[in-house]
Amino acid sequence: MRRRYRAPMAPSEPQRRTTVHDIAAAAGVSRGTVSRALNGGYVSAAARAAIEEAIAGIGFVPNTAARTLRTRRSQAVAFVALGQHAGAFADPNIGAVMLAANAVLSGADHQMVNLLLESPRDTERVARHLSGGFVDGAIVVSARAGDPIIKVIRDLRLPAAVVGHPPDLGDAVPYVGIDNETAAREIVSRLLATGRRRTGMIAAAQDRDSCTDRLAGYRSAMGPAFEEHLVVRVPGHDHRCGADGMRLLLEREPAIDGVFAASDVLAAGALEALREAGRAVPGDVGVVGFDDSPWAVWSQPRLSTVRQPIEEIGSAAAHLVLRQLRGEPVDPGGRILPTTTVWRDSA
Amino acid sequence: MRRRYRAPMAPSEPQRRTTVHDIAAAAGVSRGTVSRALNGGYVSAAARAAIEEAIAGIGFVPNTAARTLRTRRSQAVAFVALGQHAGAFADPNIGAVMLAANAVLSGADHQMVNLLLESPRDTERVARHLSGGFVDGAIVVSARAGDPIIKVIRDLRLPAAVVGHPPDLGDAVPYVGIDNETAAREIVSRLLATGRRRTGMIAAAQDRDSCTDRLAGYRSAMGPAFEEHLVVRVPGHDHRCGADGMRLLLEREPAIDGVFAASDVLAAGALEALREAGRAVPGDVGVVGFDDSPWAVWSQPRLSTVRQPIEEIGSAAAHLVLRQLRGEPVDPGGRILPTTTVWRDSA
Structure with missing residues (x-):
């Protein structure tokens, strides 16, 4: 539809919008013919040409909101x-x-x-x-x-x-x-198989299925070695949360040598905290993430992770x-x- | 408006949508009264209560597309x-x-x-x-x-x-x-003032004003020291473009000791290429970015940059x-x- 705003620069003055009626008058055909033409119905070639010329001259824009009402489709x-x-x-x-x-x-x-x-x-x-x-x-x-x-x-x-x-x-x-749980269990099992003795998890807010399921996968891979204090919960998926979570894990368990972060961005933050703490990755601590997002290759070292078919x-x-x-x-x-x-x- | 789709799980069967007429019938008032009530006009308290009860019972959703036509506002x-x-x-x-x-x-x-x-x-x-x-x-x-x-x-x-x-x-x-040009000139001048002799630029696609203006600022800060081959143009603002651009600069000018990247993400990529090439930052090469985006603090070392009031x-x-x-x-x-x-x- 034509806008009621004349120009953005001045107090707007309602502008009468072009209607099917204007097009019909300019083309010398009936309103019904214009409507049929706009809706893809049959009109003679001559009428169609006249209508198209009138539209080009006047600058009519079909009213999609009106069409939405009729077809109940907005596309x-x-x-x-x-x-x-x-x-x-x-x-x-x-x-x-x-x-x-x-x-x-x-x-x-x-x-x-x-x-x-x-x-x-x-x-x-x-x-x-x-x-x-x-x-x-x-x-x-x-x-x-x-x-x-x-x-x-x-x-x-x-x-x-x-x-x-x-x-x-x-x-x-x-x-x-x-299947977040199976994927998490598999990558944590592989991390454990590299000989890690004390593996923790940086888990994110537990109100989404992906978070609870990744935690369940970690728990299942840990089996009897699972300990509640090795799980740190952070409020969201961002770099700072990952760094904060890692600092807390290091405090709780200075001998930590493995970390599963619930996402790559959390793992990237964890790498920063480990660098600050003077721990080598993967020499001292093995870190795995989840997602295979661009973070996995931006990080130094690049992350071992779970690829989602995003x-x-x-x-x-x-x-x-x-x-x-x-x-x-x-x-x-x-x-x-x-x-x-x-x-x-x-x- | 009520959707014509009965349920997403089965081939959809057109469902008659609730209209003002249905509400009027259920509330025992006229259609005009329902319309006035929906549009915020005057109706008696009793009529309003009956209409609200009918709407609650039937689940009517006001047709915003229709309101858009009337008010010409979609909000x-x-x-x-x-x-x-x-x-x-x-x-x-x-x-x-x-x-x-x-x-x-x-x-x-x-x-x-x-x-x-x-x-x-x-x-x-x-x-x-x-x-x-x-x-x-x-x-x-x-x-x-x-x-x-x-x-x-x-x-x-x-x-x-x-x-x-x-x-x-x-x-x-x-x-x-x-003012991209002034901001770029200022940070490049400051970089030069740290004693850099060979300072290049990683510039991005030149079809946007921010890119041409940042290049103009670099050129102006360089003055007579400006040399065309010290400017590398990359197609976009991403980490890989920054790394590729830096590799090309190192090839063209092995003695390079300063880099102005047209954005922080390009600078982050440049840091990666410098690390690969065994150049210390800022010891061997000083790097500055633009934006003060989260990349500036994610990077190692953290970036000197221009803060945009984003x-x-x-x-x-x-x-x-x-x-x-x-x-x-x-x-x-x-x-x-x-x-x-x-x-x-x-x-």
Whole structure:
């Protein structure tokens, strides 16, 4: 639609927007003919040419909001993520999932709109936006147990996919993820096999499935050697949390010689704290991460870690939404994609 | 609006959406009364109570798309950024600008919708989205010369603000930025004052004002010592480009003892290449960056750099858009915010 704002530089003065009527008058055809032309219906070649000329001259922009009402389609899909991840831009995984989803949606001529959640106020407003006809579907990452956005999606029956698996998701919304527990057990077992005697874990906030499951995998690999005080819990996935967590581990257990960090960015922070403390990696302490994000290769030494198929996750989530939008059947439950252990220099 | 999709799990079967008519019937009032109630007009307390009860029972969601048509307001503002920055999540600046803008827009009860540009196809679709009534305004970052999104914003007279300053922006869209040339000249001069004899630059793609201006500042600080072969141009702002650029500089000028990288992430990559080459920083080579992004403190050694007031930039851009939306006057041209040199350990 034409904007009511004449120019951004002056107090705005309502500007009458161009309507189908104006186009019809300029083209010398009926309004119905213009509407049919805009909606892809049949009109004569001569009428179409006249209408196109009139549109080019007047600068008419079809009113997508009106079309949304008629077709109930906006051709847009929301990508809902926690703002803190975009903020520090410290979680390269979210960015990679987002780009992979965008590539698929873009290929299907859908606009991805990325909505950030930072506060309860944001949550309420994002819920309103999702329910307002601005999007046809949604991809949700970093959902938590009891997530209000998931509830809104269920209530609206909005075609959606969740990345990861909040414990109370149920069967109403399909999800895409990995087997965090098995992957964590495997990499910790491999770390232990290098002869480490005292291996700790830097675990992140326990309100997401990925965190609890990675801790469960560590616990299972440790078996009878598991000790509660070797697990440090930090509030989030960022470099500083990793460094703080490592300092606390060194305090609690000066003889520590192995560390499993719940993400690569935490492992990168841990490397910094170990360097400060004069501990060689992997000589004195073996460190493993999780994600195989860019942090794994930015770090010195490069990290041994678990590779998540992060692009496949993003595109699978987008395909799940598109299939629902086309009215195709979608199996309930999750798609669990395979991970691999990548062994580099930090352990 | 109620979704036409019954459940995401089965082939979708159109579901009749709840209308104002259903609410009116359930509440025992007229449709007009329901409409007035939804639009904040006068209705009796008894009617309002009955309508609210009916809405609670039936689960009616007001049709925001319809309201958008009526009020021509979506209460949404686009934040348009290049996908590559979100992708590598290697540019923490964009994330910080985005969060700061979101905080201001959120405080004014506007939904920020982040739209990624990655391909010409994205550009066309984003332009359609901007013109479709889905947003009331836009913030554009990383615009280039001849940027098609800027053209769309001008044509639509969409209330907008640009972060940075594409050379052909003109006066139609206000912008927020920094004086890249002066800031670059100052930090390079300071680097030279530490006694460096052969100082090169890792410059990024020259299609954005920030890049050309930072190069101009380096050239001006170098004065007669400027030599073309000491400037390496890399395609983008990421860690690998910084490392590759540094390797090339070392090849061209083995006696190099100073480097100005056009961003902190490039400087971080340069540090890696210098470490590989066995050069001590700052002993053998002094390195300075630009941005004071988290990269500056993640790096070893921590970077001497230019601090951009990145949060102020994001909130100034959001305020510029909100003022236009309220119909308040906005001065044409740019807001240039102050930078400071931050001297740490890398030079």
